[in-house]
Amino acid sequence: MKKIIKNIYHVGDSGCSVFLVDTQSEYGLVLIDAGMSLDFIRQIDSYNMRFKDIKHCILTHCHIDHIDACAALKGALPKIRFYAHELDSVPIEEPGHDERTAASWYGVKYKPVKLDRKFYSDMTLTLGGYDFQIIHTPGHTPGSISVLVESEGKKVLFGQDLHGPFNDGFLSDLEDYQASMQKLLDLKADILCEGHYGIFEPADKVREYIETYKRQNQH
Template sequence: MNWKQVPLGPLQTNCYLLMNQQKEAVIFDPGGDGPQLNAYLKKEGITPLAILLTHAHFDHIGAVDDVRNEWGIKVYLHKNETEWLGDSTKNGSAFFLGNQEIIINDADHIIHGEGTLSIGSFEFKIYETPGHSPGSVSFYFEPLGIVFSGDALFAGSIGRTDLPGGNHQQLLDCIHDKLLELPEDTIVASGHGPTTTIGQEMDSNPFLSGF
C-alpha cells in the first residue's frame, strides 16, 4: 500500500491517490484538471475503484465527472452536502470562479454517518468533522496510519469557517474529539499545503493550543 499527493485545479487542492500492490486506487477530492489526472492514471497503470469526497466545495470536486465517467466508478459524499454538487452557489464556484461555475452529477453513494467503509481491499473509518462545511468527513486508513482530513485540519492551521454552513466552535470540537484522538504519529493528509502529523499539530498548532 502507498499513497500520493497530487495538487489539482484552480487552487491546487490536494487530491490523494491511495493504492494497493495491484495498483488499484481510491481517489480523494479530485479538484480539477480531470484530463491530466486521467492521463496520469493510465500512464502509471493505476485502476481507480472509487472517488471519496471529504466535502463538496468547488475546489475539491472539479474533476469528479471527468474521472467518474472515464473509469465508470462511484462517488461517495456525506448526506449533508448531497445538493452541493449540482448547485454552484452551494459549492462556491458561482462566487469564486464567476463564469466558470462547476456543476457535477449527483453522488452515487451517500454517507449517512460515522462507521466503516470498505471498497475493494481498502477499509476506512469515517469520522464526521463538520465546521468547515456541514458535510465534512475525514477518512482514516489505519494500515498506513493516515487520515484524509480535507479542509478540517492543516499543518499549523484549521479550515476556514466563514463560508456558508461553517462553524468555528464545531470545527474545533470535532478536531479535538475525533482527529486528536488518533495516534500521534498519524499522517494528516490535508486538502491544502503539506502533510503533517497529529502529534505535531497537538504540539504546535496555534488554533489547538487550548487543548
C-alpha cells in the first residue's frame, strides 16, 4: 500500500491497480475498482484505516480484472455501494457475458453484483468533502469512465486502462477512444493513477502518457 497524496492511496495490484480515497467523513473509504482478490484490500487495516469502513466502490469498466472481487466485497461488507456507467452495467449485473468481461481470458467465473447507482453522463458524485468527477471515456469499453478528484490543490485522475486493449468482444471503439483521450488531456491533471502501468506525475508526464497511447491507437 502506498500513499499518493493526502488521503489518496494505491492499495495494491490484483489483476489491476486498486486505489482508495479516504473521505475523512461518515462516507468512509471509497475504492476505485476492486481487482480480483480481497487479500490485498484487507491490508488497509495496517494503515490506520479499517477494511470495514469501505463504503463505496466506483467501477471504471466491466472487465473481470477490475470487478471480480465485487461479490466478495459485498459478502464481507453488505452495505457497500457500487457505481458504474450504464453502458457497462449489464455485464456487471448479469451472468453470461464472459466476452464482455474478459472472464474467459482469466479462466474464472464471474459472480454478478447489483449496482446501487448507474451513471448516464458526466457528473459529480460528492462523498463527504470530496467531489468525484465522473467522466465518460468510452473506447476501451462503451461504459468506461475516468474519475477526477482534487487533493492539496492537485488534480488526481484515475484513468484505468487508457492504453487499451481494444477488440470487438469488448465493443471497443477507437473513434470514441480518441475523443475520450482528448477530453482527458483537456483536464490537465497533475497525477495519473493508471490501471496497469503505475502512477504518473507531474502534469507533463501525465500528458505524455495519454498522448503516447492516443497516437498509437489512431485509426
